[in-house]
Amino acid sequence: MTTATATSPAGPHTLPRHMTFEVEDWNILARCWHPVALERELGDQPLGVTLLDAPLVVYRSDSDIVIADDLCPHRGVPLSMGSGNGQSIACAYHGFRFGDHGRCVKVPAHPDNAIPSKLNLKTYPAVVRYGLIWTCLRPESDDITIPPMPHWDDPDFQQINCPWIDIAGFAGRQVEGFIDVAHFAFVHTDTFADPDNPVVPPYKTRLTPDGFEAEYRSSVGNYPIGSSERGRAGFEWLRHFRVHVPFIATLEIHFPDDGRLVIMNAASPVSARKTRMFAPMCRNFDKELPLQDVYDFNLEVFEEDRALVEAQKPENLPLDPTLEAHVTADRSSIAYRRALRTMGLSQFFTV
Numbered sequence: 001m002t003t004a005t006a007t008s009p010a011g012p013h014t015l016p017r018h019m020t021f022e023v024e025d026w027n028i029l030a031r032c033w034h035p036v037a038l039e040r041e042l043g044d045q046p047l048g049v050t051l052l053d054a055p056l057v058v059y060r061s062d063s064d065i066v067i068a069d070d071l072c073p074h075r076g077v078p079l080s081m082g083s084g085n086g087q088s089i090a091c092a093y094h095g096f097r098f099g100d101h102g103r104c105v106k107v108p109a110h111p112d113n114a115i116p117s118k119l120n121l122k123t124y125p126a127v128v129r130y131g132l133i134w135t136c137l138r139p140e141s142d143d144i145t146i147p148p149m150p151h152w153d154d155p156d157f158q159q160i161n162c163p164w165i166d167i168a169g170f171a172g173r174q175v176e177g178f179i180d181v182a183h184f185a186f187v188h189t190d191t192f193a194d195p196d197n198p199v200v201p202p203y204k205t206r207l208t209p210d211g212f213e214a215e216y217r218s219s220v221g222n223y224p225i226g227s228s229e230r231g232r233a234g235f236e237w238l239r240h241f242r243v244h245v246p247f248i249a250t251l252e253i254h255f256p257d258d259g260r261l262v263i264m265n266a267a268s269p270v271s272a273r274k275t276r277m278f279a280p281m282c283r284n285f286d287k288e289l290p291l292q293d294v295y296d297f298n299l300e301v302f303e304e305d306r307a308l309v310e311a312q313k314p315e316n317l318p319l320d321p322t323l324e325a326h327v328t329a330d331r332s333s334i335a336y337r338r339a340l341r342t343m344g345l346s347q348f349f350t351v
C-alpha cells in the first residue's frame with residue numbers, strides 16, 4: 001500500500017493525499033488527458049471536481065478556464081467553497097481572490113501591499129473538446145493528446161452531451177464493459193438488445209498507436225425496445241469500436257440508410273474506485289427529436305451496466321491474462337488489457 005501525502009501545497013511533484021492508486025500507476029495516468037466536467041456546468045461559481053484522487057477547482061476567468069488544486073495557499077481551505085464572478089474567485093475564509101492563470105490578485109486584509117507569488121495557485125492546462133473540459137495533471141509536453149471523436153465536427157451531425165454518470169467502480173472495468181459485445185442479451189434487454197440473440201459472431205481487433213479498434217457485425221439492432229422503427233429485416237449492424245488507452249472509447253454504430261450514431265465513452269478516473277462517465281454523442285438522424293429522450297435512454301443503458309461494474313471483484317481490472325477466464329467473444333477485453341499493460345500499468349490492485 002502506498003499513501004502519498006502532499007508535502008507542499010504548490011510543489012510540482014506532490015501526490016494527492018489518500019491515494020487509491022499505486023504511485024507508479026498514478027504517475028502514468030497523470031500524464032494522460034482526462035475530462036473533468038461538462039463545459040455547460042461551469043458558470044461563474046467555482047466548481048470542485050476530483051481527478052486521480054486530486055481535488056481540483058475549475059473556474060472561469062473571462063474567456064479562460066482555470067484548473068487548479070482545490071486548496072487555498074493561505075490556510076488550505078478548498079477554493080470550491082468560495083464564490084466567483086466570471087473573472088476571479090474569492091476564498092470563503094479570508095477572501096483572497098484568484099484570477100487568470102491562478103494568480104492571486106487581491107488580499108483584502110492588505111489591499112495596498114504587493115502580493116507574494118507564493119499565493120499563486122498551482123494550475124493545470126484546460127482544454128474544451130466535445131463539450132467537455134479536459135485536463136492533464138502531469139503534462140510532459142505541450143501536446144494535447146485527446147482522442148479523436150468521429151463526426152463531432154461534421155455539420156451534418158447533431159452534437160449531444162449527456163449528463164455525466166457517477167459509478168462506484170474502477171474506470172478500467174467500466175470501459176471494458178462498454179466494449180464488451182457479449183453482455184447485450186443479458187444486461188440490455190430493456191433498452192435495445194434481444195434476449196434470444198446472445199451469439200457473438202467472430203470479430204477481430206486491430207492495433208492502433210494508442211489502443212486498438214474492432215469492427216463488430218451482428219444482427220443485434222440498436223433501436224430502443226418498443227420503438228416503432230425496427231430497421232430492416234436482415235440488416236447487419238456494424239459497431240465500430242475505437243479504444244484509446246487508458247479510458248476513452250468511441251463506438252460508431254451504423255444504422256440503416258447511412259445513419260450513424262457515435263458515442264464517446266470517456267471514463268474519468270475520480271479515484272481507483274470511482275468513475276465519472278462522460279458521454280458526448282453525435283448523430284446524423286432524428287436531429288429534431290427532444291434531447292431529453294437521448295439523455296433518458298443513455299442513462300437507462302448505462303444504469304444497466306452500472307450495477308454490474310460496481311459489483312465486480314476484484315475492483316481493479318486484472319491485467320495478467322491468467323487471472324480471469326476468457327472466451328473468444330472477449331477479444332476486445334483481451335486487447336484492452338494488453339494495451340493497458342503496454343502503457344506500463346501494473347495489476348491495478350487498489351490500495
Ligand code: FES
Nearest residue numbers: 072074075091094
Ligand atoms: S484560507 Fe483562503 S484566504 Fe485564507
Ligand SMILES: [Fe+2]
Nearest residue numbers: 177178187305
Ligand atoms: Fe453495456
